[in-house]
Amino acid sequence: MKKLYIAEKPSVAQEFAKALKIRAARKDGYLEGEEAVVTWCVGHLVTMSYPEVYDASYKKWSLATLPFLPENFLYEVIPATKKQFKVVSTLLNRKDIDVIYVCTDSGREGEYIYRLVEQEAHVQGKKRLRVWIDSQTEEEILHGIATAKDLSAYDNLASAAYLRAKEDYLMGINFSRLLSLKYGQSISSCMGTRYTVISVGRVMTCVLGMIVRREREIRQFVKMPFYRVLSSMVCGESTIEGEFRAVKGSAYFQSPKLYKENGFSHKEDAKELIEKLSNPKPVQAVIEKLERKKENKNPPLLYNLAELQNDCSKRYKISPDETLKIVQELYEKKLVTYPRTDARVLSTAVAKEIHKNIRGLSGFANVQSYAAEVLEGTAWKKIASTRYVNDKQITDHYAIIPTGQGLLALRSVSALSVKVYELIARRFLSIFYPPAIYQKTTLVSKVQQESFFSSFRLLLSEGYLKVAGMPEENKKKDDTEDVKCDENLLQALQKCKKGDILPVKGFSIKEGETSPPKRYTSGSMILAMENAGQLIEDEELRAQIKGSGIGTSATRAEILKKLQANKYIALNKKTQVLTPTHLGEMIFDVVNNSIRSLLNPELTASWEKGLTYVAEGTITSEEYMEKLEGFIKRRTDAVLGSNSSYALRKLFDESAVFYKKQQKPQRRLTGGKKDGNM
Template sequence: MPKLVITEKPSVAQSIAKVLSATKRCNGYLEGNGYLVSWCIGHLVELAPPDYYDERYGKWKKEDLPILPANWKYTVSPGTKKQFNILKELMNRDDVDSLICATDAGREGELIFRLVYHQCRCRKPFERLWISSLEDSAIREGFRHLKPGIEYDALYEAALCRERSDWIVGINATRLFSVLYGNTLNIGRVMSPTLALTVMREAAIAAFISEPFYTVKIQMDGFTASSERIKSKEEAEKLAADCKEASAVVTKVERKNRKEKPPLLYDLTTLQREANKIMGYTAQQTLDYTQSLYEKKMVTYPRTDSRYLTEDMAALIPDLVQKTVKKFFVSDETVPVRTGQVINNKKVTDHHAIIPTKTAAETDLTALPAGERAVLELIARRLVCAVGIPCESDETAVELSCADAVFKAKGSIVTEPGWKAFISGVESGNEDKEEDASSIPDIQNGMELTVREAVCKEGKTVPPKHYTEATLLQAMENAGAEEMPEDAERKGLGTPATRAGIIEKLVRTEFLERTGSKKTKYLIPTQKGTALVTILPEQIQSASMTAEWEEKLLEIERGEYSGDAFMGEIEAMISDLVKNYQIVPDAEILMPKQKSQKIGKCPVCGNDVIEGAKGWFCANRSCPFALWKQNRYFESIGKKLTASMAEKLLANGKVRMKGCKSAKTGKTFDAVLILETDAYGKARFRLDFEGGKK
């Protein structure tokens, strides 16, 4: 009896099938050696839109809110229905008596599998494959240690709560504020607090008043010392003049050996921040590059929030490090490997830190795209650094007295580069610092030094910096941390797996824009984004509340918190928002209402058809006629309904379509699309072909 293995992507299915010797290619799956290996294509099954629950939800009305489904409905999109039907057929085969869930080992991977499993009404037992690498050895080890699917029920419950809470907040808040303010305003449980962070940062920058300050620098033989900041220019210039006439007396000398520990390994957020700072990649680009490397078996699982490895990996690390050094640093030198620095079982949750694999160390990397190679080199370098020895330096701090003022100087010289021998200045964070490879001369307390030169330097206080991708990711990670328990495992907005998508959606919906040079891009809220945060109530834009919800989702994963209780909190918050929210006074100045664009006459009642957020609707609210932008009929023929097409359909009742695609055969065709309405006033479509109708 074959076992059915279901992965998240075709490429992962091929990797697993190869290890399992399931090499026979079939329609939508691979077969062999007692296994059937098939795949999803991302989210095959998704939450149904509001109009699936009640047709009146097709139009956005405040009086219909809140929409809180008692029994959740799901749908399969036309674009993925073919693969869904293949999975359904495989699950229902009489010779298949059990399944293996091999989707990505995390919250979203669990959700993808379970939704397909339940939508197919499958009741057969299943086991869970949980791996952090797609290397052949890792896959074999994973199949030797499959776990009962029931052990991941809490993970599935957390995934459901995340998905459904996002739906409730997004659907209700988006409709509420869009209707009240006459604009399409996309609201999200995590998206809106993230936008609020950027708006508050820009407000702090705008309110900042720069003030000048002055310092006096005195030059002695071999080093320079600086005074404290002085507010008065006249006072600073006088001090500089006095110093030229005086000697500097050494009042304090401190010398010490400083050891700088190696950095931790990468989790996804830290990797995204480094790649943005060093290469200018967006968070989404870095995630895409790392995911591709994972599927090519060159790095371990990317969507992790851990920066440590587990004890069972300790024996593998020394050899992996030496191979990595040889591959990426072209050196046969044996480097020190302190494995214990990166091992901590207690700080590994679902997955360990991101590291390169032996496959990466044994593969010709020249064929890799430039972005993937750059990210792989970052990950490889971080592994070598993390197990390295400390960087040691001799540091000297000096205080001097000159013209009755205190001057200070510091000097440092590296005595053992240690882990820093493998990195550049950008990665060490020293790219903006003045180079100072020399130490302070050998001076002693009480010595009198000749002042060779004294100058007054002017400076200005600077405002906070605009958010870059790197600093916004850090702010998301730390948001609300001060209000969270010390032992909270996950703090902040979103998760490592979702933060990139949140930023991209804010840019796509024109709430944020990227500005600046090619490498350093700033994320600046648009006027639309600033206006939205201005009218949003605290509970929607609160970073601490959203961070608290993320912590509760993690508690649900661990079976420590009730999913029903979590959903109850979300529903209560949205119900209160709909009931009590008051429009901000003078909001029309802040956010002028969009004028409704007329595109034609309603074929049912003759009133104007106007454009809305989701489609084109009859101005007569009691009329059911609507043309939806996300139209399932158009999706089924590989097309998207545009404003131009909608206008022609209303004017002529038909529109010529080129390059339509058959969902059954995949072939393309041309036809005339005809608009009709049924007895209830709803839009219906049919295709007219030469030589007959379909």
């Protein structure tokens, strides 16, 4: 009897064959040795059938056939992969194969890929074991095979995978057809096209809403000037600057003349304050409060996919989809661990063997000195007791780190891929370094009854910044830019004490203006999706946000790509800034006036959270489907019973003025296979 190993891709199958030392003859679609057979899926081999397969009447789009909610879902082999499906199906049912090792990607989608194949191949009476690995190194593959669990242990995960597909399918087909039939013509008449398909998806539409809302916030924003009053004071041989704030005790406390507490709405009021404080002469400031303290800045948590995509968008101006492709290639070449992860910490099991990863980096010239320095120290031995190791924060996979292996493969990848690998390596090594230490001095001085605030920060010890501050061209963006004083000034401040008098050389007015919200970049959008619609740039705060985001680490880049392909959004490749198109804004208006809840990030995240509950076994598939079908029925009935065409036309005209060029004609409305979306 033989064992069958089934991977997701041919390249992964080859790695399993190598790790198992299988002397295999290459056949058409599989490898076969004396004791084992290795085959692969080439991604999805099976997909959900379209409505016309259930009944030919569904081929023509009609409001009378909605909502479409089948009792039993139908599946079919993807035409382009029929040959490989037949190979895999035959192997799964071969009488001389008694054990099947499921080696598809270790995640929800990988589970779904295999389960569909097994379902359509009608496999029975075989022992099935699930191999779950975090990297494609030989050691990890063999460990995964040795510790493989019965496939049934992953039944809840499989249920969640089936439900995710059904949810996207039902929302995509029902809402895309519904809104296209109701309002597609309204868009077409506005754009001068014949037909318009309104493509709607559970996650895709929500993300479109975030981009459109942000663009409209920027349009509606009115810049307001404000004026800050600054004092210039003599401290030893140095000059320090203080900023006026209307705190309690000030003549301007809570005054309507203020723009916030540190500025005036009108320049005349700022001049009036300076005039008051400039007499009598000489003008002096009294130190009312002086505080000195050291601040520690710890190394950031490790990369998950969202963090890596955000950093690569900022540093290298590449899209999340490009980042995913690069890190996937690095994974397949055994250089890094599994990329599609949400975790930013390591497991205790990995922490015990972490010296192997560090030692391996000694062979990577760009960081070898840091790797050697880490190994000479003791921090790596205690890493398990730090915030960088936490089993409770890991669901499927731990953070993305270098394996320390396969360094020769760096010769066969692009220069950009090497940069991304170095980014991952530096983030990894930085967790074994001490925090960066700053000396912070804050000073409150008083001129008459008005308070001026000064704050200084000097980097005393670079700590982890030594390894994390890469690449060179981006150093100006590092934490070191926050240094606001030099050694001379620090020495002068050390001699100061409460009650000291500082001569005031003069006052000045610094004009500023309020800033509109920033547009999303491809990277910041990935972070916002991870945090259920909130763009949280502060790392510590992000770590406190619990729960599922919008989409998953595996799908977020694809969602942005699909919005671009549909011409709903535009991506500036140089800046990675995202903006809506006119068509995208019209789609937003249609959804906002018909199925508004699809634009709600919290609701979209709650669907994802529900899938997590199914995977955990907290709720059943039946409970989830009941909720899903009820949602689709209610929203469909509401749209069928209303008509917003007249109101929408007005909204379309309002947004049209911001777009000089009309979009290209949209594809013709048919009952084809383009209406299921994420």
